[in-house]
Amino acid sequence: MMINPILERELKTRMRTWKTPILILVYLTMLGFVVAIAFLAEFTNYSYGISGFDPTVVTGIYIAISMFQLGLLLFIIPVFTATSITGERERQTFDLLLCTDISPWSIILGKMSAALSFVFLLIVAALPFTGVILLFGGVTLFDMFKVMLFYMATAIMISSIGMFCTTHFKKNISSIIVSYVIYGASLAIPAILIAVAAIISEMSYSSGGSAIQQFMENYAYEIMLFTFGSNPFYGATDLLVSGSFVDNIFNIMGNGSTGGTSILGKITPWMANVIYYAIISTIALLLSRRKLTKLK
Amino acid sequence: MLKVDGLYKNYGSFRAVSDLSFHVEKGEVFGFVGSNGAGKSTTIRIAAGLLKATRGTIYVNGFDVSKEPSKAKRFIGYVPDFFGVYEDLKTTEYMNFYCGVHKVPVAQRREVIDNLLELVNLSDKKDFYVDALSRGMKQRLCLARALIHNPEILIMDEPASGLDPRARVEFRDIVKTLQNMGKTIIISSHILLELAEMCTTIGIIEKGVLVTKGTVSEIQKQLSHLSRLKLKVIGDMEIVINMLKEKPKVSDITKGHGYIECSFDGNDLEKAELLKELVNREVEVFHFEETAGNLESIFMHLTKEDEKNDD
Structure with missing residues (x-):
């Protein structure tokens, strides 16, 4: 069977260097540190009799670890994907790929899957840390699995932004910086918008109420979905805190609304994230392909 | 193909x-x-x-x-x-x-x-x-x-x-x-x-x-009239270079370590006349040679001609 040659080469070269195990070690050490601190704090309280052992505390630790892991992934992923094509350009090997009959999709998917495979390796390697939580109950294996899937979907979206940048810039450093800026803006702009909307709503309330305030009150949930759809912490919080995957599906299939008044109200935060991911990834990858096929 | x-x-x-x-x-x-x-x-x-x-x-x-x-x-x-x-x-x-x-x-x-x-x-x-x-x-x-x-x-x-x-x-x-x-x-x-x-x-x-x-032979034939001359003189080479610049058949003058090279668009008699004129103008020439392998001079000449046309 012939696998994508770019994926094969990337995996071979990446896994044979010292950088890879060192990076995994640093990643796991940081996670382990957070786990150790969290457990130490909770069990110290327990052993000194300040409080009795509360299983919900373990769930809190699990949420903290998962969020920390998500933050680390958001930071790491652009470094891998945003340098994939620019790295080839800097090494002067990219032209050699373009003058073969390998398709632009093969180049993009080969590069992206190579970066993602390493990210997935980090996610899987971290499972034993989060798995410790299983010993105490409060979190099921299925809960962990769906969070892992959500992280993978997040990784695909961020990788797509990285691919967009790496195909449109010539230097690694420019590509990485713009990748962070684009992603940072997608997190910050909605937050700013919602803050502005809240201020406007508050002002209109103090002046006796208005249509804007009415709209914001009626569609608060939908506005949240729309503005925070780009923020993976929104979906992650939903998955980690507010119930299981099955519950959310049940809400949609049944008559339950998760909070909104319109049809959009049936969409849960993590679903809003995934829809946003699908749109952004599709656009970013199509633009990346277009850039690779467009000759100057 | x-x-x-x-x-x-x-x-x-x-x-x-x-x-x-x-x-x-x-x-x-x-x-x-x-x-x-x-x-x-x-x-x-x-x-x-x-x-x-x-x-x-x-x-x-x-x-x-x-x-x-x-x-x-x-x-x-x-x-x-x-x-x-x-x-x-x-x-x-x-x-x-x-x-x-x-x-x-x-x-x-x-x-x-x-x-x-x-x-x-x-x-x-x-x-x-x-x-x-x-x-x-x-x-x-x-x-x-x-x-x-x-x-x-x-x-x-x-x-x-x-x-x-x-x-x-x-x-x-x-x-x-x-x-x-x-x-x-x-x-x-x-x-x-x-x-x-x-x-x-x-x-x-x-x-x-x-x-x-x-x-290669066709290109050489096209410009068979063109040759590259190498001169060694006693005294100030710049004066000689200026003299050569006055000659319409001389082009691509280069100055080496102790010698001058130039392209010459003329026959053997004209080369002899060039040497005679230099000597008559009291240039002490102790080496005058037509260099072999004149492909480079052909290249120089062709690209120079283009520059002239461009000007």
Whole structure:
């Protein structure tokens, strides 16, 4: 069977260097540190009799670890994907790929899957840390699995932004910086918008109420979905805190609304994230392909 | 085999290639010569499918590179003017990667790689990391890479630049072997002498325009009246240079360590008259020689003429 040659080469070269195990070690050490601190704090309280052992505390630790892991992934992923094509350009090997009959999709998917495979390796390697939580109950294996899937979907979206940048810039450093800026803006702009909307709503309330305030009150949930759809912490919080995957599906299939008044109200935060991911990834990858096929 | 048809390429307001047309027949070794910035690499990159022509096109085995790039690319092996190697791969891994890119079946790869490494004399470096290879070896590896899909046309952009004399000789031998295998080869260089030894046909390009094309002997015949003179004089060479500049048949004057060289567009009698005039003007000439191997002077003359026209 012939696998994508770019994926094969990337995996071979990446896994044979010292950088890879060192990076995994640093990643796991940081996670382990957070786990150790969290457990130490909770069990110290327990052993000194300040409080009795509360299983919900373990769930809190699990949420903290998962969020920390998500933050680390958001930071790491652009470094891998945003340098994939620019790295080839800097090494002067990219032209050699373009003058073969390998398709632009093969180049993009080969590069992206190579970066993602390493990210997935980090996610899987971290499972034993989060798995410790299983010993105490409060979190099921299925809960962990769906969070892992959500992280993978997040990784695909961020990788797509990285691919967009790496195909449109010539230097690694420019590509990485713009990748962070684009992603940072997608997190910050909605937050700013919602803050502005809240201020406007508050002002209109103090002046006796208005249509804007009415709209914001009626569609608060939908506005949240729309503005925070780009923020993976929104979906992650939903998955980690507010119930299981099955519950959310049940809400949609049944008559339950998760909070909104319109049809959009049936969409849960993590679903809003995934829809946003699908749109952004599709656009970013199509633009990346277009850039690779467009000759100057 | 390869036909350049009314090719134009602009970079903004700068015209790199202007109405370039020529063709290279099957089995030919075509030397594409021009000074730096003449438009060689631009033409080659358009042929390799890496650049888009502003106007005109290049046909590779009948396929228009701009309209059917993937079909045209199958006939072309491209060796750029840089190595473009993955230094963290071993030689065989590097070749295997490009076998994958060119969709060479896995079962055939070992044989293809062994044959090509043998062709470029790198069989004993199979397990070496590319990083550990010398410049000449990397260039040969790059050549082997370009041959993986067994292209009919091999296009090499300044392949011998930066190579030491031994590596150049080895490279020339490989080109001869490839020619014997029936490959059509296009080699660019800014050194005419370098190509004269291995090319069947030469095209000289200057400022994006093809100045002349033909076999080495045809080009030499075209400019048989042109010779290169070397003078050694006692005293101030600048005075002599100024005297030579006054002569309409003298061009391309260069000053070396203790000598002056110039191109002279005249017959033997006129050369003798030039010498006589210098002596009569009290220049103490102790060496006056027509230098051999005047390909460089032809190149200088052709490209200079173009500059004059441009002015």
